[in-house]
Amino acid sequence: MAPESTSTLVIPLAGFWPYATDAAVQRLDGVAVLDLRASGLAAQALIKVVVKEARRVGAPSVVTLLPERYEPDDVRIAWSESDVPDDVRLGMVCTAVAADQVLDGLANDNPVCSVDPYTHALDDRRIADLIARQIEQADAVIVIGRPEGDEDWESEQLRTLLRRLAPWATVRDELTAEIHRPTPHRTPLMPAIRGLSGHAVGIHEPMAVDGVVSCVFRQKRPFHPARLHTALERITGRVVRSRGHFWLASRPDMVLSWESASVLRIEGAGGWLADLPDSSWNEVHPERRIAATLDWDHYYGDRHHQLAFIGIDLDAEDLDRTLTACLLTDEELADGFDAWRGLPDPFAFHPH
Known part of the structure; x- marks a missing residue:
C-alpha cells in the first residue's frame, strides 16, 4: 500500500x-x-x-x-x-x-x-x-x-x-x-528477551529443513551453574545463533540473557516478577505481567528458561539431552532456594 x-x-x-x-x-x-x-x-x-x-x-x-x-x-x-x-x-x-x-x-x-x-x-x-x-x-x-x-x-x-x-x-x-507501509514493529523486538513478554524467541522445528535445524528449549527448574558452565562448549559448538533467557539456581533473583554468534554472551537482564511485591506489578509492562500470570508456577513463580538454537546439521536431540542434564536433579531441587545459592558458580557477570 x-x-x-x-x-x-x-x-x-x-x-x-x-x-x-x-x-x-x-x-x-x-x-x-x-x-x-x-x-x-x-x-x-x-x-x-x-x-x-x-x-x-x-x-x-x-x-x-x-x-x-x-x-x-x-x-x-x-x-x-x-x-x-x-x-x-x-x-x-x-x-x-x-x-x-x-x-x-x-x-x-x-x-x-x-x-x-x-x-x-x-x-x-x-x-x-x-x-x-x-x-x-x-x-x-x-x-x-x-x-x-x-x-x-x-x-x-x-x-x-x-x-x-x-x-x-x-x-x-x-x-x-x-x-511502503508503516512498520509492523513500533517497539524494539529485543529477540534475546522477548520471551519474557510471552513472545516466541524462535521456531521449534527440530527436523532439518534444507539442513537447517531450529529448536527451542523450555523448562522451569533451574540450571546447576557448574554443570551448565562445563557444558557450554558442547551446547554452542554447532550453533550458528542462539538466544533467549534463563536462570541459575545460584542466582534465583536474576533473569539472565543468552546470546551466541561466534562467542557466547551472558548478561543480567533484570529480575523476576516473583520477587516483586504485588504493589509493584503495575510498574511492569502489561505484556510481561500477562505472560507471567498465564505461565505462573506455584513454586518457581515466573522463573523459566526459553532458549532458541539455530544451526546447520544440528543434533536437536543431543542438544536437548545436554541441556536437560544441566538442570537440578530431584535431590538437588529438594534442598530449596537457600541451599541453591551456595552452589559453586563459575559464571562471571554482573546485572545491568
Missing part, C-alpha cells in the same frame, strides 16, 4: 556490507535515498537529521542507509524517544545481507570497533553479534546475490536459515512495494 501523499515514510536500511546496501537501493525507482552510512552521530541525533531531510525532500518515501554499526532496534528506540512530527512516519526497518558473506559474518569474532571508527569505546559487540542482530531485528531481510558456491540448494539453505533467525520478518530478494 502506498503511503499517504500528505506524509513521508522513512524506510531505514541497515546492513554490514556496503555493496549489499548499495545493490538494494540501486533497484529502486522513484524513491528518495538518504545515505548516512558515514555518519558518526548517535541514534537520536541521527533521527533528527533523518526527519529534517525527509521533510526537506518531501518525497512519499525516503530510504535511509544507516551506519554499518546500527541495529534496527537502535532506530525504533531513538524514534520512540524523539519528538517526530506527524507528517513523517517510520516505515519497515530493513536489513540487506550479502548472500556470499552471511555464514562467515555470523562466525566473525572481530570487534565492531575494528571496522567502525565511530563505535563507542564501551561497545563490546563482535561483528557476528551485529550481523545476527541486524537480521533478527528486521521487519524485512533483503538478500543480495547468491552464496559462494552458487548452487540452488545453498540459496535455499540460506533463505531457510534467515527465516529461522528472524521468523517474524519477511525474506526477499529486493525492496518491493510492500515496504
Whole structure:
C-alpha cells in the first residue's frame, strides 16, 4: 500500500556490507535515498537529521542507509524517544545481507570497533553479534546475490536459515512495494528477551529443513551453574545463533540473557516478577505481567528458561539431552532456594 501523499515514510536500511546496501537501493525507482552510512552521530541525533531531510525532500518515501554499526532496534528506540512530527512516519526497518558473506559474518569474532571508527569505546559487540542482530531485528531481510558456491540448494539453505533467525520478518530478494507501509514493529523486538513478554524467541522445528535445524528449549527448574558452565562448549559448538533467557539456581533473583554468534554472551537482564511485591506489578509492562500470570508456577513463580538454537546439521536431540542434564536433579531441587545459592558458580557477570 502506498503511503499517504500528505506524509513521508522513512524506510531505514541497515546492513554490514556496503555493496549489499548499495545493490538494494540501486533497484529502486522513484524513491528518495538518504545515505548516512558515514555518519558518526548517535541514534537520536541521527533521527533528527533523518526527519529534517525527509521533510526537506518531501518525497512519499525516503530510504535511509544507516551506519554499518546500527541495529534496527537502535532506530525504533531513538524514534520512540524523539519528538517526530506527524507528517513523517517510520516505515519497515530493513536489513540487506550479502548472500556470499552471511555464514562467515555470523562466525566473525572481530570487534565492531575494528571496522567502525565511530563505535563507542564501551561497545563490546563482535561483528557476528551485529550481523545476527541486524537480521533478527528486521521487519524485512533483503538478500543480495547468491552464496559462494552458487548452487540452488545453498540459496535455499540460506533463505531457510534467515527465516529461522528472524521468523517474524519477511525474506526477499529486493525492496518491493510492500515496504511502503508503516512498520509492523513500533517497539524494539529485543529477540534475546522477548520471551519474557510471552513472545516466541524462535521456531521449534527440530527436523532439518534444507539442513537447517531450529529448536527451542523450555523448562522451569533451574540450571546447576557448574554443570551448565562445563557444558557450554558442547551446547554452542554447532550453533550458528542462539538466544533467549534463563536462570541459575545460584542466582534465583536474576533473569539472565543468552546470546551466541561466534562467542557466547551472558548478561543480567533484570529480575523476576516473583520477587516483586504485588504493589509493584503495575510498574511492569502489561505484556510481561500477562505472560507471567498465564505461565505462573506455584513454586518457581515466573522463573523459566526459553532458549532458541539455530544451526546447520544440528543434533536437536543431543542438544536437548545436554541441556536437560544441566538442570537440578530431584535431590538437588529438594534442598530449596537457600541451599541453591551456595552452589559453586563459575559464571562471571554482573546485572545491568
